[in-house]
Ligand SMILES: [Zn+2]
C-alpha cells in the first residue's frame with residue numbers, strides 16, 4: 526500500500542510502498558478513503574510534538590471496513606466508518622471514568638513495515654496511508670447522508686470544538702461568547718455556539734475572508750484584530766465581558782486575551798495547544814473575578830455520535846468546511862496550504 530512517511534523534522538513527506546497492516550483479533554482494517562490534513566500533523570512536522578522517525582502521520586480517517594478481527598462483532602466488511610478515538614489503555618483512572626481523552630498510559634500503535642522490512646512507526650493513527658488497522662473501539666459508523674470527506678473531519682476538529690463548547694465551556698442558552706481565531710476549529714466552535722443558543726457570538730481574526738466565513742457559520746459580530754483591540758471591543762459589545770470565551774489558535778497572546786475579555790464568573794477555554802513552555806497571564810484579575818480558565822483535549826467518546834446526529838439533522842454544516850481535496854501524492858501541497866492559512870479544512874484522498 527502507499528503511505529506518506531516523515532523521516533525528519535521539517536522535511537517533505539515521502540510516498541512509499543508499505544505492507545498492508547496486520548489485523549489482530551480486536552481490530553478493524555479500514556481502506557482509507559479520506560484523511561483530513563490537520564494542524565496537529567503540522568506540529569509534528571515542525572518538531573513541536575515528539576515522534577519516533579520514520580513515521581506516518583494523519584489521524585482524521587474516513588473509509589470502508591475491509592476486514593475485521595475474529596473478536597470484533599460491531600462491524601462488518603463494507604461498513605463506512607471514521608476513526609473517532611485515540612488509543613487508550615482502558616485501565617487508568619481516566620479510562621475507567623469515561624475520560625479516555627486524558628488517558629495517562631496511552632499505548633503506542635503497532636508499527637508498520639516497508640516492503641524491504643524497514644520499521645515505520647505510526648503517529649497516533651497513521652492515516653496518511655491506503656490502509657489502517659485500529660482496535661474496533663476507535664471506530665464509529667458514518668450515518669447515511671454524510672460523505673467521506675465530511676465525516677473525516679468529525680473525528681478530530683469538529684468534535685474538539687464540540688467538547689470545548691459543551692463540556693469545557695458548559696455553554697448555556699443566552700450566554701455571550703467570544704471566539705479568537707476563525708480557522709477550522711474556530712468556525713466549528715462558532716457553529717456549535719449558535720446551536721447551543723449563545724448571543725452575541727463575537728468572532729475575531731486578522732483576515733477579512735475568515736471573518737466573512739465566521740458570519741456564515743453564526744457569528745453575530747466580527748472584529749478584525751489588525752484594526753481593533755479585540756478585548757476592548759468584546760467588553761464594549763457585551764457591556765463588561767463575555768460569559769464564555771474560546772481561543773482557537775494556540776497562541777499565548779490570544780490565549781491571554783480571551784481571559785481578559787471574560788466577565789466575572791465566566792469561563793475562558795483555550796482550545797489551541799500552548800505546548801509545554803511558560804504561559805503568561807497579563808493580569809491577576811481572574812482570581813477575584815472567579816474566572817475559570819480551562820483547556821481542551823480532543824473529545825469524549827460519545828461526542829462523535831452526538832455530532833453525527835446534529836450533522837444528519839442539518840443543525841451543523843460540514844460540506845462548506847472542506848475547502849479542498851488533494852490526491853494522496855499532493856499531501857505536501859495540502860500541508861503547505863494549511864500552514865499558509867489557505868484552507869478552512871483540507872483533506873487528502875487515499876483510494
Ligand atoms: Zn486533527
Ligand SMILES: [Zn+2]
Nearest residue numbers: 614617620628
Ligand atoms: Zn487509560
